[in-house]
Amino acid sequence: MMFVTIICDIKNSRLLENRHDFQLYLIDVLKECNTLFKDYIVAPFIITLGDEWQGLLKENSPYLEILDFFKSKLPSNVKFYTGIGIGEITIHNFELTVNQLDGPSFYLARKAIKYAKRNQCSLVVIQD
Numbered sequence: 767m768m769f770v771t772i773i774c775d776i777k778n779s780r781l782l783e784n785r786h787d788f789q790l791y792l793i794d795v796l797k798e799c800n801t802l803f804k805d806y807i808v809a810p811f812i813i814t815l816g817d818e819w820q821g822l823l824k825e826n827s828p829y830l831e832i833l834d835f836f837k838s839k840l841p842s843n844v845k846f847y848t849g850i851g852i853g854e855i856t857i858h859n860f861e862l863t864v865n866q867l868d869g870p871s872f873y874l875a876r877k878a879i880k881y882a883k884r885n886q887c888s889l890v891v892i893q894d
Contacts, residue, residue: 768853768854769808769825769855770822770823772823773818773878774848777847782844789817792817792840796812799835806827808822810863810864820865820875849880849881849892850875850878850892851872851892851893852871852894854870855868856869870894875892
């Protein structure tokens with residue numbers, strides 16, 4: 767079975783004013799996303815590293831709609847990179863958080879986010 771892993775990372779997050787307040791706000795945005803798109807989410811979005819967040823979706827989920835949701839909720843001056851990996855996963859215990867899961871979908875998403883950052887791309891999608 768295929769899954770969609772999404773990794774997002776704020777561009778130049780260390781330059782944000784009130785970074786702490788922003789991180790608290792981002793947690794609220796992720797909670798709202800997890801509720802709004804719960805029918806598609808396998809492992810809820812959480813902050814995984816600093817200002818990076820990650821989630822796991824069912825195959826054929828409306829990931830562009832989810833990205834539009836994030837864009838609409840974040841302040842207009844806050845931009846982010848997105849890496850999406852579409853593939854299988856090797857750990858299927860969905861009681862775990864997204865950062866405890868593993869498999870090709872995650873490797874592809876990590877590869878995509880690294881490419882996005884290196885090449886200043888807003889969105890990179892890699893499918894297995």
